[in-house]
Amino acid sequence: MASLRLQQFATRHVGPLGLSVAAGECVCVEGASGSGKTLLLRAIADLDAHRGEAYCDEAACLATAAPVWRRSVALVVAESQWWSAIVGDHFEQGVDADWLARLDLPAAAMSWQVARCSTGERQRLALLRTLMQAPAVLLLDEPTGNLDDENTRRVESLLADYRLQRQAALLWVSHDKGQIERVAQRHFVLDDGQLHEYGQR
Amino acid sequence: MNVVALSPFDLALAALLIVALAGLSWRLRIGSERQLLVSAARSSVQLVLIGLVLKLLFANAYPLWVGLLAAVMLAVAGREVMVRQKRRFVGPWGFAVGTLSMFVSSFAVTVLALLLVIGNDPWYAPQYAIPLLGMILGNTMNGISLGLDRLTQDAAERRQVIESRLALGHDSRRAIAASRREAIRVGMIPIVNAMSAAGIVSLPGMMTGQILAGTPPVEAVKYQILVMFLIAAGTGFGTIVAVSFAARRLFDERERLRLDRLRPPRG
Numbered sequence: 001m002a003s004l005r006l007q008q009f010a011t012r013h014v015g016p017l018g019l020s021v022a023a024g025e026c027v028c029v030e031g032a033s034g035s036g037k038t039l040l041l042r043a044i045a046d047l048d049a050h051r052g053e054a055y056c057d058e059a060a061c062l063a064t065a066a067p068v069w070r071r072s073v074a075l076v077v078a079e080s081q082w083w084s085a086i087v088g089d090h091f092e093q094g095v096d097a098d099w100l101a102r103l104d105l106p107a108a109a110m111s112w113q114v115a116r117c118s119t120g121e122r123q124r125l126a127l128l129r130t131l132m133q134a135p136a137v138l139l140l141d142e143p144t145g146n147l148d149d150e151n152t153r154r155v156e157s158l159l160a161d162y163r164l165q166r167q168a169a170l171l172w173v174s175h176d177k178g179q180i181e182r183v184a185q186r187h188f189v190l191d192d193g194q195l196h197e198y199g200q201r
Numbered sequence: 202m203n204v205v206a207l208s209p210f211d212l213a214l215a216a217l218l219i220v221a222l223a224g225l226s227w228r229l230r231i232g233s234e235r236q237l238l239v240s241a242a243r244s245s246v247q248l249v250l251i252g253l254v255l256k257l258l259f260a261n262a263y264p265l266w267v268g269l270l271a272a273v274m275l276a277v278a279g280r281e282v283m284v285r286q287k288r289r290f291v292g293p294w295g296f297a298v299g300t301l302s303m304f305v306s307s308f309a310v311t312v313l314a315l316l317l318v319i320g321n322d323p324w325y326a327p328q329y330a331i332p333l334l335g336m337i338l339g340n341t342m343n344g345i346s347l348g349l350d351r352l353t354q355d356a357a358e359r360r361q362v363i364e365s366r367l368a369l370g371h372d373s374r375r376a377i378a379a380s381r382r383e384a385i386r387v388g389m390i391p392i393v394n395a396m397s398a399a400g401i402v403s404l405p406g407m408m409t410g411q412i413l414a415g416t417p418p419v420e421a422v423k424y425q426i427l428v429m430f431l432i433a434a435g436t437g438f439g440t441i442v443a444v445s446f447a448a449r450r451l452f453d454e455r456e457r458l459r460l461d462r463l464r465p466p467r468g
Contacts, residue, residue, distance in 0.1 A: 045368055046455055066456040071370030081365035083379065133370060 002136030004044070004073065004169045008052030011043035012036075014193045016052055019171075021137070026163055026170040028180045031190035037173045038078070040190065041139040044171070045075035056137055074135035078142045080126030082114040087125055093132050102158050103128065104151060119146045127155065131162060138162075140172045144179065156183055216241070258327045267325045271308070271334055278303055278342040285346040288353040288463040290450060295464070298447050299345050306439030307338045314431050336407065336428055337435040340392060344436035345443040348388025352444050353463055355380040356451055363458050373452040381448045388440035392433050399429060 003023045010016040014036040021027045031037050043050040046061055046069055054061040056073050064072075084090060088110035097107060103124040117125065123146045130138070143159070144152040160183065163170050174180050180187050187198040219241045223234040258266055279300030289295040311334045315324045324330075356363065359380060366376040399405055407428055411421035453459050 047364055047367060047457055049453075049455075049457065062455075067367075067370045067372045070368055074370075075368040077361075077365060077368065079361070081362045083359075083362050083366065130369065 002057045004137045005055040010051045014040045017195050021169040024167040028172045028184035028187045035190045073137040074130045075139040076130050078145050080122045087112045137169045264325050267327050278338050282346045287466045291464050302439050302443035307341045307435045310435040340432040341435045341439040344388040344440040348384045348440040348444045351387045352384035373456040377448045384444045392436045
């Protein structure tokens with residue numbers, strides 16, 4: 001269980017801004033392409049430099065070793081990346097069979113060749129790969145971007161259960177208004193480097 | 202020893218071959234005639250100059266002069282490594298990465314060979330020190346520039362994969378390990394090939410030169426084996442040092458991949 005808090009947080013083209021995502025909360029961010037949503041998530045994961053500070057509970061990003069920070073504040077990128085030929089090589093701690101089934105993937109998926117997976121299969125597998133590391137905060141960059149409606153719902157439901165069971169904080173970038181309705185407790189628009197809460201002027 | 206001294210006419214005959222090749226390159230529109238002629242002229246001038254320098258140096262074997270020439274050779278090799286990089290590090294690191302690695306490996310191997318293997322007195326005698334250093338430096342330079350080029354190219358191409366691994370909490374060493382290994386392997390290919398083919402496919406240049414100059418073949422072979430091992434050691438260690446050094450420089454203290462530290466390729 002953990003919360004995410006941004007204080008005077010700024011990176012290229014974004015911020016300085018403040019944001020709190022409580023433990024067990026899902027906050028969505030939308031914005032025109034090029035508005036810096038991906039840059040914001042990358043900076044929170046400390047893949048890009050930032051000013052101000054991000055906190056996971058009370059732990060400041062810059063006071064935590066980078067790999068430790070990235071394991072607890074995990075970024076899932078829109079286009080999944082693989083470095084070994086076999087899917088299972090990317091799952092060091094194995095995989096939760098129940099989660100596989102919930103995303104409509106067979107147990108044999110672990111022995112699949114990455115090159116023969118569809119983009120959608122890869123996206124679901126990449127999400128599981130990150131979830132297996134039990135992150136406290138999830139930074140999701142269009143996690144259902146390549147999925148059909150049915151699989152989109154599967155991913156949404158798995159992420160909702162993960163959030164509630166682990167009391168994880170989710171920061172979710174999405175373009176899909178319907179999805180934002182379904183998954184988010186609060187919803188922001190990123191515009192001109194600033195977050196504006198939706199429905200509040 | 203009976204050395205057949207070469208006359209300027211002999212050399213001019215050989216130069217005609219280069220001119221003919223350049224002419225053919227122009228005829229076939231290969232476009233390398235300029236490069237060919239310029240580099241042939243450049244190498245002639247450089248070799249004549251070094252011949253004069255060595256003549257002077259052999260007559261006055263002061264350690265300071267030997268050291269100075271060695272430093273100049275290192276600086277030129279370092280510059281060569283730098284300009285051969287498609288994406289080199291910006292700022293002084295572009296020069297320092299290759300030069301420092303060559304200094305560490307080439308100088309260590311040369312001094313080791315001079316002190317322990319050859320055991321001449323004085324150990325820095327330029328007849329031995331300068332040609333040995335030159336051969337080791339020349340080959341190490343190749344290995345390092347190949348290795349560095351491969352590493353930076355790989356890191357740029359596999360940027361998303363490397364960053365995905367970082368995002369999964371892998372440390373930078375692990376995230377770049379595959380590229381690093383591959384770059385070191387590529388850097389060592391030429392010397393491994395040269396060693397396997399030596400004597401069967403090719404007669405190495407140094408040995409050929411010694412034999413032409415009248416040294417008994419078996420003596421020439423012994424020196425060639427020595428030099429080959431020294432070159433392989435210098436290249437191998439130098440490439441490992443340079444590629445590892447560069448692989449660290451690709452990340453900052455927060456283990457972020459910093460491709461902005463590389464100059465984008467031209468064109």
